[in-house]
Amino acid sequence: MARVLTPRAEDFPRWYQDLISKAQLADNGPVRGTMVIRPTAYSIWERMQADMDARIKAAGAENAYFPLFIPESYLKREAEHVEGFSPELAVVTHGGGKQLAEPVVVRPTSETVIGEFMAKWVDSYRDLPLLLNQWANVVRWEMRPRIFLRTSEFLWQEGHTAHATEADAKAYTLKIHHEVYERHMRELLAIPVVLGRKTNRERFAGATSTYTLEAMMGDGKALQMGTSHELGQNFAKAFDVAYSSQAGTREHAWTTSWGTSTRMLGGLIMCHGDDSGMRVPPALAPIQALVTVVKETDGSITAAARALVDDLAAAGVRVKLDDRVDTPFGRRAVDAELKGYPIRVEVGPRDLAEGRVVLVRRIDGSKTPLQLGETVGAVTAALEADQKALYDEALARREANTVEVSTLDEAMEAAGTGWARVPWSAVGVDGEAKANERAITVRCLFRADGSVPASQDEPDLTAILARSY
Numbered sequence: 001m002a003r004v005l006t007p008r009a010e011d012f013p014r015w016y017q018d019l020i021s022k023a024q025l026a027d028n029g030p031v032r033g034t035m036v037i038r039p040t041a042y043s044i045w046e047r048m049q050a051d052m053d054a055r056i057k058a059a060g061a062e063n064a065y066f067p068l069f070i071p072e073s074y075l076k077r078e079a080e081h082v083e084g085f086s087p088e089l090a091v092v093t094h095g096g097g098k099q100l101a102e103p104v105v106v107r108p109t110s111e112t113v114i115g116e117f118m119a120k121w122v123d124s125y126r127d128l129p130l131l132l133n134q135w136a137n138v139v140r141w142e143m144r145p146r147i148f149l150r151t152s153e154f155l156w157q158e159g160h161t162a163h164a165t166e167a168d169a170k171a172y173t174l175k176i177h178h179e180v181y182e183r184h185m186r187e188l189l190a191i192p193v194v195l196g197r198k199t200n201r202e203r204f205a206g207a208t209s210t211y212t213l214e215a216m217m218g219d220g221k222a223l224q225m226g227t228s229h230e231l232g233q234n235f236a237k238a239f240d241v242a243y244s245s246q247a248g249t250r251e252h253a254w255t256t257s258w259g260t261s262t263r264m265l266g267g268l269i270m271c272h273g274d275d276s277g278m279r280v281p282p283a284l285a286p287i288q289a290l291v292t293v294v295k296e297t298d299g300s301i302t303a304a305a306r307a308l309v310d311d312l313a314a315a316g317v318r319v320k321l322d323d324r325v326d327t328p329f330g331r332r333a334v335d336a337e338l339k340g341y342p343i344r345v346e347v348g349p350r351d352l353a354e355g356r357v358v359l360v361r362r363i364d365g366s367k368t369p370l371q372l373g374e375t376v377g378a379v380t381a382a383l384e385a386d387q388k389a390l391y392d393e394a395l396a397r398r399e400a401n402t403v404e405v406s407t408l409d410e411a412m413e414a415a416g417t418g419w420a421r422v423p424w425s426a427v428g429v430d431g432e433a434k435a436n437e438r439a440i441t442v443r444c445l446f447r448a449d450g451s452v453p454a455s456q457d458e459p460d461l462t463a464i465l466a467r468s469y
Contacts, residue, residue, distance in 0.1 A: 004334060007275050012219040017147075019269060023277055023338040026147050033145040033152030040339055041148075041265055043286040045155065048264060049135065051188050051284075052157060055180040059172075061131040061159055066113050068137075069104040074112040077238040081111065084205020088140040090152075106139040111206065111231070111257055114160045115239035122253060124244050125164050129172065133159040138261075148266030149223075149469050156261035162241055162253040169254035170209075170230055174452070176258045177211045177228040185225055189264065190281040190391040191215050191271050192398060193225055194464060196444025197452045201432055204257075208232035211452055214443045214464065216398040217270035220418040222443045222466040225267050228258035266469070271394055278340030279362055281390050282383040285318065289379050290341045292322040294329050294348030305347040308357070308375060312345075315376050317383070337362065342386055343379055363389055402464075408434065411465045415440045424461040440465055 004022055006014040020026050025041040028034070037045065053063070072091065075082040090106040093099060107113075114132065122130060135157050142152045159176060163169040177195060185191045193213040203210035207229040214222050236242070236252040245251050272279040282288050289312055293305045302323050312319040322332055336344050344360040351357055351369065359368045359378055363386040370378050401418030405411050408431040414420035415435075424445055427435070432442050443464040447453055453461055 004338065005275060005277065008218055008273075012270075015273075015275070016266075016270060019273060019277060019338070020147050023340075025265075025269075025278075028147065029153075031152070033142045035147050035151050035153075037155075037262070044268070044280065044284065045262060045265060047284055047286055048184075048188070049157075052180065052184050052260065053135070055184055056133050056157070056159065056176075059131075059175055059180055060129075061133045061161070063134060064132050065134050065136065066107075066110050066117070068107050070107055070110075070113045072103045072105055074116060075105055077112065078206050078235055080234070081206035085109070085140075088142070090139045090141050107136065108138055108140050109257070109259075110134065110136075110158055110160065111235050111255075112239070115235045115241055115255070118160075118162050118236075118241045118253070118255070119239045122162055122241055122243050125246055128162060128164045128243060128253060129168060130162040131159075131172070132161065133157055146266075146469075148262055148269070151262075154262045156259050158257060158259040161256045162236070163255070164243065164245070164251070164253065166232070166254045169256050173209070173211065173228045173230050173256045173258065176256075177213070177452070181213055181226045181228065181258075181260060184260075185213060185215070185264075186391065188281065188284050189268055189271075190283070190387055190394065191225070191267060192391060192395040194444060194446070195450070195452055196446040196464070197456065198227070198444060199429075199432060199442050199456050201429070201436075202442065204229045206231060206234050207257075208234070209454075212444050214466075215267055215271055216394075216401065216419060216466075217267070217469065218273065218397075219270070220401050220466075222419065222441075222464070222468040223263070223267045223270065224443070224468070225264055226258075226260035229256060231255040231257060270469075272390055273340075276334075277338035279390060280340035280342060282342040282387045285340070285342050287320045287341050288318045288383055289343040289345060290320055290322050290336050291345045291347060292329070292332060292336070293325055294346050296323075296325045297349050301347055301349055301352060304352055304372075308345065308347065308372070311376050312379060315380055317376075317379060333360075343382055345375060345379065361386060411435070411463075412438060412440055415465045415467055418466070419443075420465045422463055422465060424456070424463040425459075427463050427465070435465060439467060441468055443468065 005018045008015045027036045092104045139153050142150045185193045193215050198210040209230040211228045213225045233252045241253045291305050291309050309321045346358040403414040405422050411420035411422040445461045
C-alpha cells in the first residue's frame with residue numbers, strides 16, 4: 001500500500017501536518033495564522049465542549065458572553081497583564097471608515113472586560129462567589145503558527161470568578177484544575193496529564209499562581225493542555241471589584257481565571273495518533289463504529305448493514321453507515337483509519353453468506369471474524385476496552401520516556417528526547433534561565449505526593465523539564 005503519511009519517526013512535524021490535511025481536519029485560513037476547522041475535527045471539538053461544559057456547570061459556574069472588542073485602556077489598568085500580552089495584541093484603530101477615538105483590542109483574554117462588569121455586579125458579600133464562564137474565540141497574534149497548537153485565532157472556554165476570601169478563590173482554582181480539567185482529559189481524551197504549579201517565570205501575566213496540566217506527545221515533547229490561575233486581588237484592585245463584608249467594611253474581591261482551548265485537539269492528535277492516522281478515544285469519538293459495505297450484489301448486503309446500524313444505535317453506540325460502494329473499499333478503509341474511527345464493521349458478500357462480519361479495531365489494529373448475532377456485544381466491549389488501552393499506552397510511553405535525574409545538566413540532556421524529573425532545588429531560578437536558553441522549560445513543579453505546591457519556595461519540590469510545543 002502506498003504511503004499516505006510521513007512516518008512519525010522520520011519527521012514528526014511533517015507527520016502532524018500530513019495528518020491534518022489527509023484526514024480533512026483543518027485548513028489554513030486566508031489570514032496568516034488563522035485556521036478553518038473542518039467538520040471531522042469540529043465534531044470532536046463539539047463533544048469536548050459538551051463534556052467540559054457539563055463539568056464546569058457541575059462546579060457551579062454559569063455561562064455568559066462578553067464583547068470581542070475591549071478598550072485599550074482596560075488592558076493598561078493592570079501593568080503586568082498588558083506587558084505580558086503586548087506582543088500578541090491585535091489592535092483596531094479604524095471603524096466605519098473613521099479613526100476611533102480610542103483604539104480597541106481584539107479579545108486576547110477577558111480578565112479586563114469581565115473585571116469591569118464584575119465591579120458593576122458585585123456590591124455585597126451576598127453577591128459572592130460570582131462564577132462565570134464563556135465559550136468564545138480569542139486573538140493572539142502568533143509569529144510561528146501551527147494549526148491547533150498555535151494560531152492567531154482559536155476557540156476556547158475561559159472561566160472568571162470572584163470570591164470573598166483568598167482561601168475560597170484558591171480552593172475554586174484547584175477544583176477546576178482537578179474536577180473539571182484533569183477528569184476531562186483523563187476520562188474523555190484518554191490523555192494522562194501531570195498536574196503542577198508553573199514557576200514564577202512561566203505563570204500567567206497578572207496571576208499570583210498558575211496551575212497547569214502537562215501531557216507528553218508522541219515525540220516526547222510536552223504540551224500545556226490547560227491552566228487555572230489565582231489572580232489574587234490584582235484585577236479586583238485595578239477595576240475596583242469590591243464588596244461590603246458582613247462586618248460592614250469595604251473589601252476587594254479575590255479573583256480567578258482558567259481556560260482550555262482547541263489546542264487540546266492538537267494534543268489529541270499528537271498523543272494518540274500513529275503512522276496510519278488519528279486514533280480517537282471511543283468515549284470521545286463522534287462516530288464510534290463505522291459499518292462498511294464492502295461490496296454490493298443484489299441489495300441484500302446494504303440491507304443487512306442497515307439492520308446492524310439500527311441494532312448498534314439501539315445499544316447506545318454512535319454509528320454510521322458507509323455504503324459508498326462506488327468508491328473503492330481500500331480507499332474507504334484508509335480514510336476511516338486516517339480519521340480514527342474506533343471500530344469498523346465490514347459487511348461483505350462472502351462473510352455474510354456464512355452469517356459473519358469482520359470487526360476491525362483501530363486502537364490495536366486487530367481484525368476478528370464474528371457471527372452476525374455477536375456483533376453488538378463485541379463492539380460495546382471493544383469500545384470500553386480500547387478507551388482504557390489508549391490511556392494505558394499513553395501512560396506507559398510517558399513513563400518510558402521520563403528520566404529521574406539529580407542535576408540540571410543531566411536534566412537538560414534528558415529533555416532532548418523526553419522528560420526529566422529533577423529536584424527543583426537543583427535547578428532554581430538561575431538554572432531555569434539557563435535551560436530556557438536551550439529551548440528547554442520547567443513545565444511544572446509538584447510535591448512528592450503529586451499535589452501542587454502553594455509556592456515555588458516550598459522545600460523538596462520536583463520539577464519536570466522538557467522541550468515543548
